[in-house]
Amino acid sequence: MAEVVLRGSPHVLYRRRPALVRAMAAEARRKVSHVLTVAGSDSGAGAGIQADIKACAAAGVYCSSVVTAVTAQNTVGVQGVHPVPEDFVAEQLRSVLSDMEVDVVKTGMLHSGSVIEVLCSSLKEFPVRALVVDPVMVSTSGDMLSAPSTLAVYCNKLLPLADIVTPNLKEASALLGGCSLKSVADMYSAAKLIHSLGPSRNVLVKGGDLPDSSDAVDVFYDGEKCHELRGSRVVTRNTHGTGCTLASYIAAELAKGSPVMQAVQRAKSYVASALCYSKDLVIGNGPQGPFDHLMKLKNHVSGLAQKPLFNPDDLLLYAVTDSGMNKKWGRSITDAVKAAIEGGATIIQLREKEADTQDFVEAARSCLAICRPCNVPLLINDRVDVALACDADGVHVGQSDMPAHLVRSLLGPRKIVGVSCKNPAQAEQAWADGANYIGCGGVFPTSTKANNPTVGLDGLRTVCMASKLPVVAIGGISVGNARSVLEISVPNLKGVAVVSALFDQECIATETRRLRSILSDVLRT
Numbered sequence: 349m350a351e352v353v354l355r356g357s358p359h360v361l362y363r364r365r366p367a368l369v370r371a372m373a374a375e376a377r378r379k380v381s382h383v384l385t386v387a388g389s390d391s392g393a394g395a396g397i398q399a400d401i402k403a404c405a406a407a408g409v410y411c412s413s414v415v416t417a418v419t420a421q422n423t424v425g426v427q428g429v430h431p432v433p434e435d436f437v438a439e440q441l442r443s444v445l446s447d448m449e450v451d452v453v454k455t456g457m458l459h460s461g462s463v464i465e466v467l468c469s470s471l472k473e474f475p476v477r478a479l480v481v482d483p484v485m486v487s488t489s490g491d492m493l494s495a496p497s498t499l500a501v502y503c504n505k506l507l508p509l510a511d512i513v514t515p516n517l518k519e520a521s522a523l524l525g526g527c528s529l530k531s532v533a534d535m536y537s538a539a540k541l542i543h544s545l546g547p548s549r550n551v552l553v554k555g556g557d558l559p560d561s562s563d564a565v566d567v568f569y570d571g572e573k574c575h576e577l578r579g580s581r582v583v584t585r586n587t588h589g590t591g592c593t594l595a596s597y598i599a600a601e602l603a604k605g606s607p608v609m610q611a612v613q614r615a616k617s618y619v620a621s622a623l624c625y626s627k628d629l630v631i632g633n634g635p636q637g638p639f640d641h642l643m644k645l646k647n648h649v650s651g652l653a654q655k656p657l658f659n660p661d662d663l664l665l666y667a668v669t670d671s672g673m674n675k676k677w678g679r680s681i682t683d684a685v686k687a688a689i690e691g692g693a694t695i696i697q698l699r700e701k702e703a704d705t706q707d708f709v710e711a712a713r714s715c716l717a718i719c720r721p722c723n724v725p726l727l728i729n730d731r732v733d734v735a736l737a738c739d740a741d742g743v744h745v746g747q748s749d750m751p752a753h754l755v756r757s758l759l760g761p762r763k764i765v766g767v768s769c770k771n772p773a774q775a776e777q778a779w780a781d782g783a784n785y786i787g788c789g790g791v792f793p794t795s796t797k798a799n800n801p802t803v804g805l806d807g808l809r810t811v812c813m814a815s816k817l818p819v820v821a822i823g824g825i826s827v828g829n830a831r832s833v834l835e836i837s838v839p840n841l842k843g844v845a846v847v848s849a850l851f852d853q854e855c856i857a858t859e860t861r862r863l864r865s866i867l868s869d870v871l872r873t
């Protein structure tokens with residue numbers, strides 16, 4: 349098997365005095381292994397420079413980066429490419445190579461022949477121990493990442509400097525003038541043919557995209573013998589960036605001193621482990637997702653799933669604003685909210701049926717500035733757009749508003765979603781849709797909501813018993829009847845929602861305080 353030739357002649361050391369040799373050897377042991385990646389940025393961070401840095405970090409190797417292009421890219425595909433001018437690529441190369449003792453250079457997206465030429469002259473000026481060339485030409489999504497004219501420059505200028513070149517099936521085919529590669533046998537021939545073009549010492553043809561293969565097969569040719577590297581194919585959509593990652597991990601292993609065949613084997617088994625760990629991750633909505641190079645993301649994901657931001661006890665005294673009542677009493681919405689919080693309201697919902705959108709957003713922003721410091725969540729009635737615009741804590745919807753599952757998908761997992769329900773079927777749907785709580789009513793007749801049939805205390809009890817979600821009772825509740833509501837004593841009935849009982853009163857704070865003390869009283873007994 350061919351070894352990587354170490355440029356920079358280490359045997360020179362042995363002609364020096366023994367003490368100096370020892371000192372230099374100790375120094376060498378302390379040196380951090382270092383890969384420089386010369387590649388494009390992937391905004392989605394699954395491939396490109398971002399994958400390279402993460403792969404090297406996983407291998408325990410430092411990775412510096414010279415950016416050749418910036419791509420706008422996600423799990424759907426590549427939306428745009430913005431090349432970095434060649435002379436600025438040259439400047440980045442000089443900055444890193446002249447100072448940072450790079451062991452191995454790995455290349456990714458090199459969009460033009462002149463970028464390749466710039467790299468070749470930098471490598472001549474600053475030789476490194478090994479060069480890994482991943483001839484990135486087309487992304488898996490089918491988008492072109494280098495101009496067709498670069499092919500000749502790759503073959504004539506860069507590959508002769510490479511210790512290993514790692515084409516995927518499409519790239520191997522392009523290097524061979526467009527022949528079709530459909531089987532492992534084709535991959536053997538391709539590896540040998542690419543080697544015989546004269547350029548790189550070692551060729552690895554990657555078979556991630558081999559059709560109808562239950563294994564992930566790569567073919568490695570070192571100039572003497574072909575080695576088939578086989579692993580089970582991980583069934584997952586999260587394979588974006590496997591090629592960049594494999595090449596970077598090979599580079600990292602070479603930087604640590606592994607022989608090339610061992611570097612390739614370790615890289616392949618690392619990619620398989622990372623794919624396996626990440627097979628169920630959901631990042632992005634497109635067909636090909638990124639995977640987790642450091643195999644740590646799942647801890648965090650399970651933390652998010654607990655929806656820690658919503659505390660059902662906050663439903664105890666749920667104050668719903670009403671612009672008509674504020675107008676009647678000559679109050680601003682912020683004064684009303686301030687007074688309710690002062691009196692002990694535990695959650696606020698802004699219900700502005702008449703307001704213009706601009707005024708609603710403004711009002712919501714001002715109310716949030718009052719609620720946040722007091723740790724009182726602020727919800728918006730109906731208007732998901734208003735909630736998103738001001739980053740409110742959640743939205744409350746009724747049965748004829750936007751379906752709760754859509755509200756949830758628009759707001760994401762960390763916001764509060766409440767749904768009005770009158771019966772067990774609606775309550776079941778709210779739970780399935782990802783709601784955090786149910787508002788059940790009207791419990792008693794009310795003037796605040798026209799044509800709203802009441803469910804009574806019995807209906808309230810039925811909904812509570814049918815649901816796993818916390819429930820807040822609403823409709824005609826006041827200081828006079830709040831006790832009877834909470835006294836139905838079902839564990840998931842967490843509080844009462846009120847409008848007129850607070851906002852259609854001379855002093856909001858006083859009325860809120862009275863109601864709060866009744867509720868706290870019932871809970872204590």
Ligand SMILES: Nc1ncnc2c1ncn2[C@@H]1O[C@H](COP(=O)(O)OP(=O)(O)OP(=O)(O)O)[C@@H](O)[C@H]1O
Pocket residue numbers: 395486487488515516517554555556557564565566579580581582583584587588589590591592593594616619620623
């Ligand atoms: N589903 C999979 N399960 C296991 N290994 C895989 C899978 N897909 C790819 N691989 C391995 O990942 C490495 C990269 O191969 P692949 O042919 O996908 O490269 P690529 O097309 O250049 O990648 P990309 O363009 O997505 O960065 C190879 O070792 C391949 O065998």
Ligand SMILES: Cc1ncc(CO)c(N)n1
Pocket residue numbers: 387388389390395396397419421456457484486487488493588589590591592
């Ligand atoms: C920037 C960049 N480099 C490489 C690839 C190949 O995966 C990609 N999709 N994007």
Ligand SMILES: [Mg+2]
Pocket residue numbers: 488516556557590591
């Ligand atoms: Mg691929």
